[in-house]
Amino acid sequence: MKKTLYALAGITIFVVLWEGYKLVGNPEGTVLFGVRVLPRADDLSMPHLWTVLERLGRPELTGGRPVWIVIVQACLFTLGITAAGFVIGALVGLLLAVAMQRFRIVERGLLPYVILSQTVPLVALAPLVAGWGGTIMPSWATVSVIAAYLAFFPVAVGMLRGLQSPAASGVELMRSYAAGWWRTLVKLRFPASLPYLFPALRLAGAAAVVGAVVGEISTGTRGGIGRLIIEYSREATSDPAKVYTAMLGAALLGLVVAGLVSLLELPLMRHRRHVEVVTL
Amino acid sequence: MSAVLVSSLTKIFNQGRTDEVVALSDVDLEIKSGEFVSLIGPSGCGKSTLLRLIADLIAPSTGTVTVAGKSADAARREQAYGIAFQQAGLFEWRTVLKNVELPLELRGLSKAERKAKASEMLELVGLAEFAGHYPAQLSGGMQQRVAIARALAVRPPLLLMDEPFGALDEMTRERLQSELLGICAQTGTSTVFVTHSISEAVFLSDRVVVMSARPGRITASIPVTLDSRDEAARQSPHYFECVTAVRQALRGTPLTSAS
Numbered sequence: 062m063k064k065t066l067y068a069l070a071g072i073t074i075f076v077v078l079w080e081g082y083k084l085v086g087n088p089e090g091t092v093l094f095g096v097r098v099l100p101r102a103d104d105l106s107m108p109h110l111w112t113v114l115e116r117l118g119r120p121e122l123t124g125g126r127p128v129w130i131v132i133v134q135a136c137l138f139t140l141g142i143t144a145a146g147f148v149i150g151a152l153v154g155l156l157l158a159v160a161m162q163r164f165r166i167v168e169r170g171l172l173p174y175v176i177l178s179q180t181v182p183l184v185a186l187a188p189l190v191a192g193w194g195g196t197i198m199p200s201w202a203t204v205s206v207i208a209a210y211l212a213f214f215p216v217a218v219g220m221l222r223g224l225q226s227p228a229a230s231g232v233e234l235m236r237s238y239a240a241g242w243w244r245t246l247v248k249l250r251f252p253a254s255l256p257y258l259f260p261a262l263r264l265a266g267a268a269a270v271v272g273a274v275v276g277e278i279s280t281g282t283r284g285g286i287g288r289l290i291i292e293y294s295r296e297a298t299s300d301p302a303k304v305y306t307a308m309l310g311a312a313l314l315g316l317v318v319a320g321l322v323s324l325l326e327l328p329l330m331r332h333r334r335h336v337e338v339v340t341l
Numbered sequence: 342m343s344a345v346l347v348s349s350l351t352k353i354f355n356q357g358r359t360d361e362v363v364a365l366s367d368v369d370l371e372i373k374s375g376e377f378v379s380l381i382g383p384s385g386c387g388k389s390t391l392l393r394l395i396a397d398l399i400a401p402s403t404g405t406v407t408v409a410g411k412s413a414d415a416a417r418r419e420q421a422y423g424i425a426f427q428q429a430g431l432f433e434w435r436t437v438l439k440n441v442e443l444p445l446e447l448r449g450l451s452k453a454e455r456k457a458k459a460s461e462m463l464e465l466v467g468l469a470e471f472a473g474h475y476p477a478q479l480s481g482g483m484q485q486r487v488a489i490a491r492a493l494a495v496r497p498p499l500l501l502m503d504e505p506f507g508a509l510d511e512m513t514r515e516r517l518q519s520e521l522l523g524i525c526a527q528t529g530t531s532t533v534f535v536t537h538s539i540s541e542a543v544f545l546s547d548r549v550v551v552m553s554a555r556p557g558r559i560t561a562s563i564p565v566t567l568d569s570r571d572e573a574a575r576q577s578p579h580y581f582e583c584v585t586a587v588r589q590a591l592r593g594t595p596l597t598s599a600s
Contacts, residue, residue, distance in 0.1 A: 230430040233398050238447045239418040248443065252434045 076110060083107055108302040113309065116302035128303065132289065132310040136317075139273050139285040142201050143318055146208025147269040151262060153209065154216025161217075162224040162250065163242065172221075179214050183207070183272070187279035200282045207280075208272035212265040219261025223254025259326045266322040270315045286311050342410050344499050344531035345372040345395055350404035352390055352557075364390040366556035368404070374498070377525060377532045379542035379549045381587065387557025388535045392503050395533060396424055409498055420448060422499040423492030427507045429484035431476035431491075438463065438472035441490045448495060462490040465524055482513035489521065493528065500525070500532045506541065518545055522570045539591070543583045544575060551590040561590035 086102030100106060117129040125131075157175065161168035187207050194203035227249050235245040277287030286307060293304040347370040354362045365387040372378050380388040393399045395406055397413035408416035416422060423444070431440045441459035450458070463469045466486040476484055485505055492500060506514045518541060525532055536542050542549045543565055551561040565583045567574045574580055 228428070228430065230426045230428055231432070233393075233396075233426075234424065234430060236398055237396055237417060237422070237424045238420060238444050240447050244447065248447070249432070252432065255434070 079107065079110060083109065105298065105301050108305060112302045113305045116300075117306050117309075128306050132286070132306055135284065135286040135289045135307075136310050136314045138201075139270075139277065139287065139311075139314060140317065142204050142277070142285060143208055143266075143269045143273045143314070145202070145205040146272055147212050147266055147318070147322075149205065150209035150212025150214075150265055150269060151216050154213040154261075154265070155220055157213070157217040158220035158224055159246070161221050162246075168221070175214065175217055178210070183211070183275050184279050186210070187276050190276075191280040200280060201284075203280055204273055204276035204282050204285070207276035208269040211268040211272035215261045215264035215268060216258070219257045219264070220254055223257030223261075224250045226257060227253045255329055259323075259330070262322050262325065263319060266318040267315060270311075270318050274311060286314060342374060343371045343407075344374045344376065344409060345370070345533065346407040347371070347391070347395065348405055348407075350391070350394060350406065351402045352387070352394060352399070353402045356402065363556040365394070366558050368557070368559055370550065370559060372531055372533060375529055375531055377522075377534065377545055377547045379534045379536055379546040380552060381536055381539065381542045381549055382552030382557075382591065383554050384537070385557070386552040386554040388552050389503055390557065391552075392501055392533060392535050396422060396501050416499075420444060420495050421497055422501050423495065423497040424501045425485075425488045425492045425503070425505045427504040429476070429481070429488040431484055431487055433476050435475075436472065437468065437474050437476065437479070437487050440476065440487055441494050444491060444494050458496075459490075459494060462494050463487075465493070465527070466490045466520065480513075482509050482517060485509060485517065486520070489517075489524070493524065493530070496528065498531060500530045502532065503535045504537065505534075507536070514541070519570070521545065539584055539587050540575075543580060543587060544570065549583070549587050551587060553591075553593065560593070563587055563590060 083102050086099060088101060088103040090097045090101040090106075091099035104112075117132070118127055120126060121128050121131050157171065161171060190207055190210075191200070191203045194206060224246075231249055231253070232245065235249050240248065273285065274287035274290070276282070277285040278291055282288060290304065290307045290311065293300075293307045297304050347368055350365055350368040350370075351363070352365040354364055368387075368391060370378075370391075380391060382388050390399070394401050395408065395413060397406070397417040406413040409421050411419070411421070431437075432443070435443070438456070438459050441462050442455045445455040445458055460469065460472065463472055466489055468483060468486055468490070471479065471483065476487065479487065485508075489505065492502075506517055509517065522545060524530075534542070534545060544567075546565050549563045549565060550559055551563065552558065553560045563583060563586050567577065567580060567583075
């Protein structure tokens with residue numbers, strides 16, 4: 062209940078800021094020493110929010126389907142790509158983290174490259190992936206690979222921290238039980254890493270959405286929300302509200318993914334919900 | 342057969358490097374079956390190191406450790422001892438019952454057996470009604486009792502404790518000391534108990550082993566023969582004599598009489 066109120070308050074604040082700025086802002090934008098410090102507030106750059114909402118209900122092209130249906134379909138397409146990328150990325154991240162925890166030398170040798178992998182610009186990499194992968198898999202799959210490439214990173218780094226998080230006494234305890242590496246992993250390190258894993262998964266979810274959207278754009282994959290944003294932005298001069306509908310869709314997609322990821326958490330973090338302390 | 346036999350044990354950390362530390366030098370110690378022995382000494386005297394060597398958590402530089410007639414390594418593999426540390430170290434994602442079940446799980450016991458044994462141990466430490474709670478819901482003293490129950494779950498012939506009550510307040514401490522004695526008497530477990538509290542060592546032990554630092558070695562072994570281990574014992578003249586003897590041994594003044 063409280064959460065819903067906060068969410069509504071957040072939306073209200075956004076609406077007030079947007080429409081408020083439109084009301085008082087300079088339609089040509091504020092330029093200071095030749096640098097535009099505040100954006101244009103005219104209808105072309107910032108359409109009224111109700112215009113955007115109303116645009117959702119009207120047909121995409123004359124006589125076509127309403128925009129909202131097109132956007133929901135595009136979002137579902139991209140959601141599929143994101144999900145595939147997220148799953149692949151999370152698995153790769155998990156395996157890397159386990160390997161790095163197991164072998165010190167792997168951690169030393171691999172971790173710099175894991176970090177380096179994220180400094181390569183995605184727009185440079187995406188066409189390469191599309192080029193290599195295009196011959197062996199459908200284009201949606203290459204986009205998934207790009208999404209996975211972004212998603213594996215937070216999981217690998219977060220999970221490594223989590224696997225290394227148990228106190229020395231816990232590790233010694235497992236040793237005193239004559240538990241080997243595998244059983245220590247299953248009984249101690251994995252459960253102990255969950256509080257690190259879930260925030261990492263949430264980041265990975267967001268990264269997978271970005272990867273999917275950018276991947277669609279740079280590989281020219283049709284059918285997804287990323288492609289739709291590009292298509293609609295070409296019409297921005299004649300129909301400025303249209304591109305905002307697509308952006309709204311992309312934002313909602315991000316929220317849905319974040320929500321789905323946090324659903325994973327519920328059954329696994331039961332112990333975190335009990336806080337009251339009994340004393341005896 | 343002795344529960345623990347340590348002979349000419351030496352442990353050097355970072356051997357051959359500039360930060361080399363001789364933690365233990367030529368230590369001999371025998372703990373008889375059913376005996377309760379405390380290790381006491383200043384920080385850095387190697388008492389925790391000695392306990393870890395007996396537990397085979399670290400390997401000795403030279404010398405041997407025998408636990409119940411077997412090498413320390415074999416004893417660890419057979420879970421021939423239970424261990425408890427200063428921090429309870431419970432797994433926060435497991436309920437109290439599941440925490441106590443952990444060593445049984447790793448031994449491959451069936452679900453029903455695990456539950457029965459773990460419940461019995463919780464009964465022993467007086468926490469049966471908290472079986473379904475999570476560790477974060479318990480006070481420090483209760484958590485430490487769960488840790489003791491966990492250490493005893495496989496019914497080991499030997500219990501190793503590293504300042505288990507060190508982080509607790511005085512009142513909880515004294516109550517747990519009495520409970521521990523009751524449990525050890527009931528189960529017939531031999532115990533090695535590391536502490537830095539003289540009164541705790543004397544009250545609990547059949548024998549107090551005094552250690553000194555740099556290099557870590559055993560300087561005295563003081564037998565304690567209290568008639569009973571209750572509140573009256575804490576007031577008895579013999580108790581105070583032993584406390585004095587341990588204190589003198591810790592200070593390094595010549596030992597006169599300990600009986």
